[in-house]
Amino acid sequence: MSFTGFAPTDFATFTIDGLENRMIAIKERIQPKFKALGDILCNETAMLAGNEMYLHIARHARRKVNAPKDTWLAISNNKRGYKQHPHFQVGLFDDHVFVWFALIYELPHKKAIAESYLRQLTKIKKLIPKDYVISFDHMQKESVTSGKLSEKEWKHGLERFRDIQKVELLIGRHFLADDPILQDGEAFSQEAKSIVESLIPLYKMACAAS
16 A cells, blocks of 8 residues: 555544554554555665665554553664664654654663764754754653753753663654644655654664664
């Protein structure tokens, strides 16, 4: 199938009660769209990164009771998984879509990557558009706008990412559920490609430090 965008029913998935019923809706409504969009982004990311990239779609297999409050696709350079590698994510909560570069807590080289980023902080601040958002926990909706972070706050965030195992680093954009671009598959695909392209330098820095 071609990627047709995200519809209001996709976001309504997260209001469905019960793990089994919500997972059925995720598999039927959202995952086919993730496959279509992910294939597009995987090819684009591979060209930008200069190496093969692989699509992973969250299965939520470890969940036994609580229904997921978000779901996502991930693109990494490892065929077997993405959590232990720098990667890109596109996903949905009930009220927004996120597209970002992700360094999450399973990453074994967090300290080395954080130190590299701290040494290159001036360059990194210039690379990240001021309207992008930063998150330190992929399981929470909260984020802060990049342009609002001072040098001191950036340094503090990267030091926490380095020193505290559960602290993560996610950089990209959020799109509210009612943003018209989300219902235009071609337009959103192009926007997602643009976001990935803008963050590829951070991805390469992280890979080099790993």
